[in-house]
Amino acid sequence: MDLYPVISSKDRRFDGRFWVGVTTTGIYCRPSCPARTPKPENVRFFPSVAAAAKAGFRACRRCAPDAVPGSPQWDARADLTARAVRLINDGVVDRGGVPALAARLGYTERHLHRLLTQELGAGPIALARTQRAQTAKTLIAKTSLGLAEIAFASGFGSVRQFNDTFKEVYGCAPSALRRNSNDTVDGTINLKLAYRPPLNAKALFDFLGARAIPGIESYQDGVYQRSVRLPHGAATVALTPGDGHIAAQLNLSDVRDLTPAVARCRRLLDLDADPQAIDACVSGSQGTRVPRAVDGFEMAVRAVVGQQISVSGARTVLAKLVRDGLFPTPAELLELPDEAFAMPARRRETLRALAGAMLEGLTLDSGSDRETTRAALLSLPGIGEWTAGYISMRALGDPDVFLPTDLGSLHGAAALGLPTDPRELAKHAEQWRPWRSYAQILLWRAN
Numbered sequence: 001m002d003l004y005p006v007i008s009s010k011d012r013r014f015d016g017r018f019w020v021g022v023t024t025t026g027i028y029c030r031p032s033c034p035a036r037t038p039k040p041e042n043v044r045f046f047p048s049v050a051a052a053a054k055a056g057f058r059a060c061r062r063c064a065p066d067a068v069p070g071s072p073q074w075d076a077r078a079d080l081t082a083r084a085v086r087l088i089n090d091g092v093v094d095r096g097g098v099p100a101l102a103a104r105l106g107y108t109e110r111h112l113h114r115l116l117t118q119e120l121g122a123g124p125i126a127l128a129r130t131q132r133a134q135t136a137k138t139l140i141a142k143t144s145l146g147l148a149e150i151a152f153a154s155g156f157g158s159v160r161q162f163n164d165t166f167k168e169v170y171g172c173a174p175s176a177l178r179r180n181s182n183d184t185v186d187g188t189i190n191l192k193l194a195y196r197p198p199l200n201a202k203a204l205f206d207f208l209g210a211r212a213i214p215g216i217e218s219y220q221d222g223v224y225q226r227s228v229r230l231p232h233g234a235a236t237v238a239l240t241p242g243d244g245h246i247a248a249q250l251n252l253s254d255v256r257d258l259t260p261a262v263a264r265c266r267r268l269l270d271l272d273a274d275p276q277a278i279d280a281c282v283s284g285s286q287g288t289r290v291p292r293a294v295d296g297f298e299m300a301v302r303a304v305v306g307q308q309i310s311v312s313g314a315r316t317v318l319a320k321l322v323r324d325g326l327f328p329t330p331a332e333l334l335e336l337p338d339e340a341f342a343m344p345a346r347r348r349e350t351l352r353a354l355a356g357a358m359l360e361g362l363t364l365d366s367g368s369d370r371e372t373t374r375a376a377l378l379s380l381p382g383i384g385e386w387t388a389g390y391i392s393m394r395a396l397g398d399p400d401v402f403l404p405t406d407l408g409s410l411h412g413a414a415a416l417g418l419p420t421d422p423r424e425l426a427k428h429a430e431q432w433r434p435w436r437s438y439a440q441i442l443l444w445r446a447n
Contacts, residue, residue, distance in 0.1 A: 003045050007031045013196060013276060015068040019046045021057040026171075028052035033063035049169075050130040051121025058171030066134045066169075069194045070266070072274035076399045076434075078370045080105060081119050084112060085127070086366035086397075091259040093128035094155035095231055104367055132156055133169040135259050140177045142189050145255065147174050153255040189258065192245040195271040198287030201241035203445060204269060207291050211302075213315055215322035227325050228264065228294050230257035234326055237265055237294075246271065264294040267366060267397060278435045282442065290437045296364025296395040297355075298327045303390040304350050304382065305343065317342050330355035350382030364395045393437045402429045402436040412443030 006014050012032040021028040021044040028046065029035065046052040049059075049066050059066055074085040084105060087093075092101050101124055102109045113123040120127065136154040139145055145153065151162035166174045209219025217226040225238040233253035240247040246269060250261050266272060270289035279285045293299035301321070306314040320342045321328055328336070333355045341348040358364070362376055370392055377388040386403055393401035403409050404426040412418075419425045432439040 003031075004040050004043065007033075007043070008037050010034065010037075013274075015196075016071050016272070017073075019049060019052045019065055020044070021046060021052050021055060026057055027060045028057035028065055029060040030063045030065040030068050033060060033065070035060070035062055046121055048120040048122055048127065048130075049134075050126045053130050053133075053169045054122050054126055059169060061170075066130075066137070067194060069196050070272040072196075072272055072277070075267075075270075075272035075397070078398070080107065080112075081115055083367045083369070084116060084124065085120070086263075088124060088127050088131065089259075089263045090366065091131075091155070091231065091263070092367070093124055094132065094256075094259065098124050104363075128155070129165055130169060131259065132162075133165050136162065136166060136174065137170065137177060138189075138191065138258065139255060140174055141179060142191065143255070147178075149255075150174070153258070155256070155259070189250045189252065189255075191248045191250065191262065192242065193239075193248050193262070193266060193269075193271055194245055195269075196273070196275060197244065198275055199241075199271075199289065200287040201246075204289045204291060205239075205241065207441070207445075208268075211311055211315065213322065213327070214319040216325060216327055226294070227327075228261065229326060229329070230254075230260050230264075232257050235261055237261065239265060239269065267292050268294050270397075273399075278438050281435045282432050282439045285435075285438050285442060288438050288441055288445075290393060290397075290399065290441055292397050293395045295327065296368070296391075297330055297358055299395040300354055300364055300377075300391045301327075301333070301351060303387045303394075304347060304354065306390075307347065307387060330358040334359075346382060350380065353380045353382070364391065366397055368396050370396050370398050393440065398437060400434045400436045402426065402432070402440055404429065408444045408447055409440065412446035415446040416443070418443075 003018060007020050010032045014031040018031065019028050020031060022038045022042055023044060024038065024042045046055065070089070074082045084101065087101055087104060092104060098109050102112055105112065116127065117123050132155045136150050139150045139153060148159050151159045154162070156162040156165065163174060205219065205222065205224050208224050212219050223238055223240045225236065228235045228237055235253060235257060236251045238249040248265055252258060252261060268291065270292055273289055275285065275287050302314065302318060305317050320340060321333070321336070323332065334352060338348065341351070357376065357380060364373065373396060374388050374392055377383050377391060386406060389401045389403050392398040404422040409425065410420050413425050414420050419428050429436050429439060
C-alpha cells in the first residue's frame with residue numbers, strides 16, 4: 001500500500017497503524033499530524049514508535065504520536081507477535097525482563113527478538129523501553145511525583161537510563177515536560193483514552209453495567225467503576241465516555257501499575273478496534289465493541305456461573321464470592337467453603353477445577369494462545385463449547401467467536417429476521433468472519 005496519500009489526506013483512521021519520520025526535522029508523527037505534509041523524498045515509515053525512536057527520530061510535540069490508539073492488528077491477531085505485543089503492553093518486560101516474556105510465550109529470547117524486529121522494527125527491549133518513556137511522560141504531566149520516583153515507577157533501572165531514554169524519544173530532558181497540574185488529587189490520575197471512531201459508548205457501558213457485580217463494580221450516571229487487581233496492588237478505575245475519548249480516573253496503590261492499568265482499561269472497552277473494518281464485514285455494527293475483561297479468571301468464573309441462569313441471577317451469585325471489595329484469586333476461591341458458592345454442587349466443582357488449572361499454569365489473558373487455551377478449558381469438567389467460547393471472546397479477546405446455540409443469539413436472530421435454527425444461524429454467521437464476536441454482541445443487543 002502506498003502510504004504517502006494517507007499522510008497527505010491526514011486520515012485519522014491510520015493513526016496507530018504506522019508512524020511517519022521526517023528526515024529534514026528528525027521528528028516522527030502520526031499520519032494525521034496537522035503540520036504541513038513533508039515531501040515524499042523526506043519521509044520514512046515505521047511500524048512502531050520504538051522503530052522510529054531506534055532510527056533516531058523524536059516524537060512530535062504537536063500531534064503526540066505516542067498517544068494514539070494501538071494498532072488493531074496487534075489487538076486482534078492470535079499469532080506469536082501479537083501475543084508478545086499485548087504482553088509487553090501489559091508491562092511483562094518491565095516486571096520480569098525479556099526472560100519472563102519468553103517463558104510466558106514458550107519461545108527463546110533470540111526467536112522473539114528476531115520475530116519482533118522483523119515485524120515491528122524493534123526487539124522486545126526497545127519496545128518496552130519506549131513504553132516506559134510513554135509512561136514516564138504521563139506521570140510527569142499528570143502527577144507531582146519527583147522525577148527520580150517517576151523513573152523507577154516507569155520501570156527504568158536508573159535515573160541516568162531514564163534521562164537518556166527520554167531525551168532520545170522526546171528530544172528533551174524530562175523536566176521540560178513538567179507543568180503544574182490539577183489532574184492528580186489524593187493519588188488519582190486522570191487520563192483520556194483515545195479510540196478510533198465511531199464508538200457506541202452507550203451500548204458498551206450498558207452491557208457492562210447490566211452485568212456489574214455488587215461489591216466490585218458499579219454503573220451510575222454514565223460512569224462505570226470497578227476494583228482491579230494489578231501486579232503491585234489493588235486499584236479502582238472509573239471510566240466515562242467523553243467527547244472523542246474515554247475519561248479514565250485511576251486510583252492506584254502503586255504508580256508502577258499505571259502501564260498495566262491503562263492496558264487493561266483499553267482492552268476492557270476494546271478501544272484498539274478498527275470499527276470501519278468491522279462494519280465492512282458486519283453490516284450495521286456502527287461502532288460496536290466487544291466488552292472484554294480486566295481479569296481472565298474472573299471472566300471465566302462469570303462464564304461458568306452464567307450457565308443457564310439469568311444475568312441478574314448470575315450477578316447475585318457472583319456477589320457472594322466477593323471478598324473485601326475484590327474478586328477472589330484462584331487460590332482464594334479454593335479456600336471458600338461450600339456454602340459461599342450458592343450454586344449447584346457440580347458447578348461449584350467446575351469452578352474449583354478451573355481455579356486448580358489456573359494454579360497449575362493455565363492462563364486466561366491477552367497473551368494466551370487461543371487454540372491451546374480453548375482445548376485446555378474444554379478438558380475441564382462442566383465446561384463445554386458455549387463456556388469456552390464465551391471465555392475466549394471476553395477474556396482472551398478473540399474477535400471471531402460465535403455462539404449459535406445461545407438462547408440470546410437465537411432470540412436476537414429472530415428479532416433481526418435471521419435463521420433461528422442453530423445450524424442455519426452458524427452457516428449464516430460465516431459471512432461475518434473474522435469479526436463474528438461483534439455480530440454476537442449485536443444479536444445479544446437485539447433481544
